[in-house]
Amino acid sequence: MWEEESRVYKIYISHIEDFKEYNIFLDKLNAANEFEWINLAKPGDGNENLELQIKDVDVVIILSGQYSKNPxxxxxxxKIAQKFKKPLIVVRPYGMENVPTFIENLAQDIVGWNTPCIIEVIKENALEN
Known part of the structure; x- marks a missing residue:
């Protein structure tokens, strides 16, 4: 039990040029009590560094609302997450229930925007250190 409590989760959160959904998600994780995490995503760093951002994470979060804006x-x-065999957690589009089928079929888990549910799904699906 102590190991789980002291664990720092390495997370990659999908991002596109429009940071609205990304920032809302960051606020939710940052507000979570007793959940230590580090964001290895570097928005604005260009797509050329995505492999470096994803290769060492415990879990990849896909904000599926971004798909309609920049598929x-x-x-x-x-694809990079799959290359490195990272678990994909898909977050439903903000304020909606439907997830694009392409993404739904690849997800280890799908979650809404409830912070305790997000944290639980991350802990359940994250790779072991």
Whole structure:
């Protein structure tokens, strides 16, 4: 039990040019009590460094609402996560229930925007250190 409590989760959160959904998600994780995490995503760093951002994470979060705005960018991030065999957690589009089928079929888990549920799903799916 002590190991889980002291664990720092390395997370990659999908991002596109529009940071609204990304920032809302960051606020939720930052507000969570007793959940230590580090964000290895570097928005604005360009797509050329995505592999470096994803290769060492415990879990990849895909904000599926971004898919309709920039499908090629989201698909690229998913493909890199698959290349490194990272678990994909898909977050439903903000304020909606439907997840794009392409993404739903690849997800280890799908979650809404409830912070305790997000934390639980991350802990359940994260790779072991």
């Amino acid at each position: 090629s960018s989201v698909e690229k991030q998913i």
